[in-house]
Amino acid sequence: MVYRRITNVSLAERVGVDVGTIAHLRRGARNNCDLAVAPRIAEVLEVPPNQLFVERVIDDCSGGNRNGLAITRKSA
Template identity: 55%
Template sequence: MRLISPQVLSQYMEFRDETNRSLAAKVGRSPSLIAHLRRGARNYCDPKVGPRIEKALNAPPGSLFLPEVIVDSTLGNRNGLPAA
């Protein structure tokens, strides 16, 4: 999951009176992960963690994190067709 905005995450946390440690405990991750997301040092997390953070902060789904789409260029050729 890709974090949309570290600033918005921080604002949600402040509004909900969550610290890095308290939010980390609610989502089952380390406080350092939350801190890295919050200050923008990291902008991605495990696909299960983003929705947990949104739920813990009572944020609408998809308001803080977007799914990360990984494209494997080895699966096709330049024409966009499957490799032979």
């Protein structure tokens, strides 16, 4: 987003979602995204959709790990 000089507000308007959705995804408050939204974000940012997501392992303090996806600020 920095490289493309796109703000949260601009991206939200162009994608058709609330600015809070973009803000939550960027800061990691939400770690998932509607399947219809991710391709629109990727299109606006001119990147392949898979570049929006990184695989991560989260230690849940119970000794187990789980895999998940998260949109990262670095990629977006």
